[in-house]
Amino acid sequence: MSEALAVVETAGTGTSVPAVSGARQFWRRLRAQRAALVAAAVVALLVLVALAAPLLTALEGQDPTTYHPTLIDSARGGVPIGSFGGVGADHWLGVEPQTGRDMFARLVYGARVSLGVALAATVVQIAIGVTVGVAAALGNRWVDQLLSRATDIIVSMPLMIMSLALLAIVPSSFPRPVLVTLVIGLIAWGSIAKIVRAQTLSLKGLDYVSAARLSGWGTWRIARRELLPGLAAPVITYAALLVPANISVEAALSFLGVGVKPPTPSWGQMLTAADVWYQAAPQYLLLPAGALFVTVLALTVLGDGVRTALDPRAASRLRVGTGRKDTTGTENANENATGKAPENAADGATRGAAGSANEKEASA
Template sequence: MSEALVASRAPGTDTSVPGVSGARQFWRRLRAQRAALVAAGIVALLVLVALAAPLLTAIEGQDPTTYHPSLIDSARGGVPVGSLGGIGGDHWLGVEPQTGRDLFARLAYGARVSLGVALAATLVQVFIGVVVGVAAALGNRWVDQLLSRATDIIVAMPLMIMSLALLAIVPSSFPRPVLVALVIGLIAWGNIAKIVRAQTLTLKELDYVSAARLSGWGAWRIARRELLPGLAAPVITYSALLVPQNISVEAALSFLGVGVKPPTPSWGQMLTAADVWYQAAPQYLLLPAGALFVTVLALTVLGDGVRTALDPRAASRLRVGTGRRREAMADAGASAGATTADAGAGTVHASSGTVHASSGSADASTGSADASATKEAKA
């Protein structure tokens, strides 16, 4: 029944049900944004490097954990031997100070950790947030109040402090990347739950959802068949913006020493070890910091492009508003021109009336003169 209502809507209305044509429109709008395409290419390259890290390091002939003491100048405190941090054919980006481990291998494997933790944490956040938000919107008043207050508590929790506390008490035998992803995901799902609840409350009032409810569908069937397709756009948009945020959180936790533990490489962990080498070996600090900056920036730009492609009305509001202002100014100009023309016509009519009045006065004077002449003739 609800499907019939959706199909019978007027052309041009948004049914919020994604299909083949909707996917084609999304890709066409996304391709129209050059910045989003460049960001997508950078993200794809980073993901490819992360996935192909074993192959790339095998081509280089290095690995991320092997020490090379012969490439370190002990007399200078552990600075790499050679120019630019020991860059050469055997070590494409040089080696680490004090240890001599290959920087390219550690950056490639660090991308796996940073991107993997961020994506896993985002999936946990989205799953919990969607379930809680939909349950709060479809439940009765007490369920809504209970879940909404729980969401407020989660949002009010300081993410970094809670993560530090939880990561400090968990045994080190637990896999650290998995633990970091779980901690971030379990603490930071409040905002997406609020977004999903607000959007679900809006979708509940639409006709096709009401028709599905009147036809006897259960709450979870309505949520799965009618509400979740409508929630896809805001959830995907917010998820695309969560990934760079989670990358930054993972890097900060590793920088503080409670994230991924050595010898597993991580960009945040590399920044922690590089804070005392920024003068003697600046590439050791600039490489992980630059990789982190480029990744976060590319994901942020891509997330904004996805938001615009999924909701083109947001991008066209400025153009529509400008067009309406131009139309209003044109109408005002036309009205002013018409008023001026009417005023000119009134002036012409008034002048004509004056001329007619002057003619009438002349005729009256002529009549008076004729009457006087007639009287004199009779006399």
Template sequence: MSEALVTVETAGTEAPVPAASGTRQFWRRLRAQRAALVAAAVVALLVLVALAAPLLTALEGQDPTTYHPSLVDSARGGVPIGSFGGISADHWLGVEPQTGRDMFARLVYGAQVSLGVALAATVLQVVLGVAMGVASGLGNRWVDQVLSRITDIFVSMPLMIMALALLAVVPSGFPRPVLVALIIALVAGWSTTAKMVRAQTLTLKNLDYVAASRLSGWSTWRTAVRELLPGLAAPVITYSALLIPSNISAEAALSFLGVGVKPPTPSWGQMLTSADVWYQAAPQYLLLPAAALFVTVFALTVLGDGVRVALDPRAASRLRIGTGRRLEARADKGVPATDKADAVAMQNDAVAGKKEDRA
């Protein structure tokens, strides 16, 4: 297949320039968004902290489960001794009220649980949602109706009530983080993913290349894998990036209500459960996990929005046209382009304008 070319008019001449691949365009559009880059750096740091939790706590010399009763004032109800919640060289963020457990160790190990549960739930949601959506979109009328009704049932299920019901029947020895991830994945999220994928599948299967593959005798499975999944990649990745912060909030809410991760396993939501009575005597016990949750969810939301813009050609075109107009206005005022990228953007917008005039 011949390589696609993009024509750029410069100084009255036309020079063929190879078009950037989809991956290169995605990274270029993502790098153009400074907020998304900062959010990506924050998310990468949080993931690194979660993975390195054993090493970080070993450097501090603490662990998340050991009690230190000598570091709390029993006469005052268990308030940490010392300023700022008992911060010291041995306890970098102080200690937990009543128990004296190290706050830094519980925070970094809580990042493991919160991020791990959210990522596991997201993977399950995407796999199940894509499978149900593609099967519904490619199936006959009866298959579509049955799968759509099943999806509607799960859309209407309340997460908290279903979580309470499932936790009542699941044996207590079952790993609680795994159970929370399964509940979030099976009750919330996958049904919305399935409806989105079904709508995209119904649109894509009417395109010529998909219809040709089906008329040529390809099986439904081969058509889905070879023709549909590449077209579904962009919306699925975009939606997955936005699912992760929602799942983190869901895990925190379940743990806060007492139906999520149980002590002594640390979790940010579970830490907030017992912090509401200490916000005056030991405010750091409430502020630290709340700040960690806020930063994580906010960074993932900004990153997800940046991925959406980078994967959406229409949004990227609007950004490029707007940038070109600003640069053109700067040029009219005698302000030169700041760098080569600005000059290229102006040239591309000029070419697009000339083509529109010819049309």
């Protein structure tokens, strides 16, 4: 069925060779996009920094929670002593105003929280969305109606308002990063469920799915063996675009004071505390804002590259560094202008005429 090995016929030789696997084609198309490769390198570096946060802070000799009151000028309202916010050998990015906590340590530990919450929330969204979408598409009319209306309700809910309401009533003793992850994941799965349902309905009518059904396979075996592989491309594409959106939501919730609570560092929380220091200590605002900007931009560009690599027919929104130009349209336009038919069409017409002549001779 769908596991059959595709073969292509080598032009002019009549021999057949195995077709290039989908994974190899994906990596080849992704490597052709330089912007996506740069974005992937940036994302990999950010993930490495987040994972190695304890090691990096140990090399610096600092931690994200220790106060250093001797490094701030209390007479000036708590501004760090020294240039560039107290940057030096002991504090690579300076210290926080008013508290003296190390900025580098809080920045790298904040990356763990922001990236971890965004990735975990994306996993929750994909798991719920795929399950609901496939169940709605494969169920009977009543199941489809029930799940579709529930999905419509979820989609209509304003994410930020519902998150604010839920986070405000939950006791503070509950682990805040876990709570933010669950809130984002449980509220924002509606869009992926709609995409999966529509894609599953289109796959149900294909021949290999019908053959699996006629061979006696159960509904969920068909879903697992035949439908889920076909859903991989749109799900991966949407997941790649969900991660930067979830990072922004987590930062916004922390900025509003209902997300991750001190002393746990978070980029959004750092922005909340920095809004009154942008003149006296601008680096306190620029560092977390710059980290958020770079992370969201890199993930967005990478998501666009993944989308284009999985669906080469879709034109990339970011043409920077693709290294290839689509000349098919230009060649066809030139051929039409000169009155020449494409070679494949001419060859097809010649073969058709020859076949007709052979049939007439055989009948004679």
